[in-house]
Amino acid sequence: MKFQLVGCSHHNTPVEIREKLAFSKDQVLTALREFRGVFPKSEAVLLSTCNRTELYTAAQSDTSIPTHQQMIEFLAKARGLQADEIRSELFVESDAKAVKHLFTVASSLDSMVIGEAQILAQVKQAYEVAVQESLSMPLSHMTFQAALKVAKMVATNTTIQQRRVSIPSVAVCDFAKDIFERFDDKKILVIGAGEMAEETLVYLKGEGAKTISVVNRNPAKAEKLAKQFDGKSYGWDSLIHQLQAADLVVSTTGASEPILDAKQFAEIHKNRQQRTLFVLDLAIPRDFDPEIADFSNVYLFTIDDLQSQCDENRTAREKEWPKAEKIIEKETAEFMTELNRRMTGPTIKRVRELASEIKSRELARLINKLDTTDEKMENEISHSFDRLINKILHPPLESIRDEAKSGEPTGLLNALKRLFQIKE
């Protein structure tokens, strides 16, 4: 089997080129259809995400698979570019290296944010789209299924995906969940309508938050954000009132001074009757006076507190890297051995069939000559022939299997085909 790869990723290709090479889902379908027209004996899977575009091809033999050059030309043509324009920006891999790359990508070790879980779904989707276009994809099926299995192994046996690295995800999934058991009965207050607030709300919504209030100096912006998350918007003058009612506050204003000092908060705290308040101050400079953290049952976290957790998680993920890489290397080696073993299958089968045909013919001739009706004797002779065949074929077939363990057994396979005059 031949397995090839041509692609670009955030590692070595600038975003301008990646943008040009990006495919939408419909464009992927069209491209795969065209590919099948040009290379009918080859299978293809096209993976296109915001950080990478990779074309994987697989075929039974060298003659059926397009060369790297042809693949580059195909990609360029599909995106309306010149091959020379993108050649230097792309990387190419073949066989074991291409398989290892796919396993690494699926396991999220090649991602911009190592350990992000989205890539696995994207790899799965790319394969499903390819199957949708071409029903029979035995080689790609085997390779992509193995990639998904390896990705799950990496996720299970390492903590590479367990630690979050973005500030909003750490704020909600690590800190807020340490304080609150559930979010559907909590009042969420968002102060300001920045990007960080929006991203935090995505995670809070994911955890089941229902009651969301947005307070902003610009009512239009507040209204827009509130509408996006089925919340309510309020004017700046209702800030104190909203703070008294809130359980969780996300503050992201662009104010140059704190919007609330400890003295102002003391009054709010009194009216809150010491209910737990979790404040995520994601603004720079800070929106909440640091002294507010001293009030009982108030948990105030600034962007620095969260950043340190993110950095710690990132370092922890990096520490898991060698363990994950070891899994990928081991699985790649096992996959290639299995693949090579499978490659020898049809030839070994054909040799055995050939030997069996000869045995049947010779056995019939011998029985005819002996003119015997003793069934026991016939069986003995037949078993004896079988043993003879097995003993003769065992050493060459075992050598082929051994060669398959260390690489593609093309040399011995070709020799066997020539010696036994086996045609493809």
Added chain:
Amino acid sequence: MEFLSKITVTCFTASYIVALVCEVSRLFFRLPVRWAVMFGFGVAGLFAHAVFLVLPPNMDFANNSPFSNWSTWCLLAALCLVICYLLVTYRHPNAQTGLFILPLALSLIGIAQLVKETPGFSEKNARSIWNSIHGGALLIATVVIFLGFVMGLMYVVHSTRLKNRKRKPSRFKLPSLEWLQKSTERLLLFSTVLMGFGVISGFVLNAIKSTKDDLAFGLSDPIVWSSLVLFSWLTAATLISRIYRPARNGRKMAYLMFSCFFFLILELALVFSAGHGSPEIAGEVFKQKPILCQGDTSVSTGRSRV
């Protein structure tokens, strides 16, 4: 089934210690199957513990109530704590609640061993329904207060870590503050109700024992009035937390629970030192039948076998 009769305190204590060691090791390194091993040892220990208690001589249902002596009482309390530990661990698999609950369960097993030579409860009392209510209510109340103490302790530890915005030791996980606070609140209420049952049934027991002419509730007994003090404190704590909302704040709830726990410890110390419920104390002749353990050649007054 003969092998079940060979189960000893050492069997389940060892299982709980292994589970505790697994819990401690979770702070230091990661092992994929450890949770299952830990939970498995917890369940195995619980099974052995239950079998040990159910089989005679610990619980001879024909002749004794489940609360026939302080050793069995302590082992039953430990069993309840382990059940709670397994339920909480199942509900919060990432939280290391065993670090807090298992030492308490093991301490109770240790106390059971220390008091196993003390005389059993008077036979007449042991068979009485009021004794079962009294012993059962106090046993569950003790377990609930122990759990409340653990929840409160976890709340204080967790809250302090979050308050100081310390970098979380990533391997040390506890349930959320909200869950801990609500659990503490509920446990305080339950313990008050159960302690109420325990105290009232104790009065009834004393009243039954006293003569018609001389109706006595045993108020001169330090154990009785200390129980009353504990019950009063629990009631006051529950009422305060129900009426005054700021008192429901997790840390305050935890401190209330700590105070209840320390009252309970004093009470238990008093109970064990005075041999509460024994025939001598009850003014009866010690009539308890001697129990001959399997394989023993000497008469044993204790119930536990190690």
